Amino acid sequence: MGALTRILVTRPQPDAEATAARLGAAGLSALVDPLLIVEPIRAAALPAGPFDAVALTSVNGARALAARPELSALTRLPLYAVGRRTAAVAPEGFADLHIAGGDGAALVALIRTSLPRGARVLHVAGEDRAVDLGAALAGDGIGVELFVIYRAVPAPALAPETCAALVAGQIDAAIHFSPRTAATLVACAQAADRAGGLAAGLCAALARVQHLCFSANVAAPLAGAGWPTRIADSPTEEGLFALLDR
Structure with missing residues (x-):
């Protein structure tokens, strides 16, 4: 090199x-x-559904989701992952897997072209997020609910x-x-x-x-x-x- x-x-x-x-x-x-030290938020409560898809924007979110008791109820949905690394560590069993180009803008574009107006997405994330999916997709009529299940402590x-x-x-x-x-x-x-x-x-x-x-x-x-x-x-x-x- x-x-x-x-x-x-x-x-x-x-x-x-x-x-x-x-x-x-x-x-x-x-x-x-x-x-950064990643810690799960065990007391996190799953927002009320129904949902049309799950979105993951980080590897840490993917790992934390794998340990959640709500996982079995979510795998019937399609999963949208921000990139290949996140997809690689995401829990198995989701109905369909869609992989974006590696950043928040690519994920927003993928969801925007894949889901219809009126769809609801569960964004599994940490306390600090690089992308606000809700704000980015609001103009498309796609609702986003946050499920914050981990934090990164500096x-x-x-x-x-x-x-x-x-x-x-x-x-x-x-x-x-x-x-x-x-x-x-x-x-x-x-x-x-x-x-x-x-x-x-x-x-x-x-x-x-x-x-x-x-x-x-x-x-x-x-x-x-x-x-x-x-x-x-x-x-x-x-x-x-x-x-x-x-």
Whole structure:
């Protein structure tokens, strides 16, 4: 691969380890420091139906749905997944599976062309969402009900090993899959700089790192911090890995 050989991975587990393993198989060095911890919301109540379809906009939502007692009542419906990764970990048994192109806009377009006016979609999601399906589909007469079944809790700080590697210039690039993770990295670096001590200088160190981003929305908080960003041609892990070759 190219000159970017030491990569910071900040996505939640277990995806962080899977990405690190893929980097290792490509001959790259990965430093894993998850900045979000995913927690199920067990008390979440399923909205009143009936529904015409289920929509999943994240891998974490797909995993959380698999553990829900309501799953058996939902699998009779068609499932709309935001992309191939989400579809791959979605529970089995749904009546039909439709896979969008990898981001919220593609999912909105797929639902818009597949479902008639008056349809109702159950959006299985987390507390923080990159796309508002309800707002996007309101003009099409398609109703959306949220079923929030997990939350992502931000880490309070970067791990000491990560801080040391950044300050020492031992990280060439960081790969970013979500706006929330990117924003958490910015917040942690800024807090460390304000606090001073051994972790001071993180913002300057991260400004010397190439930030490879899933989409423009993911890049926004990083670019706002003045850090160099590059956006994948497609919102997929393959698109991110292709940036490592450039």
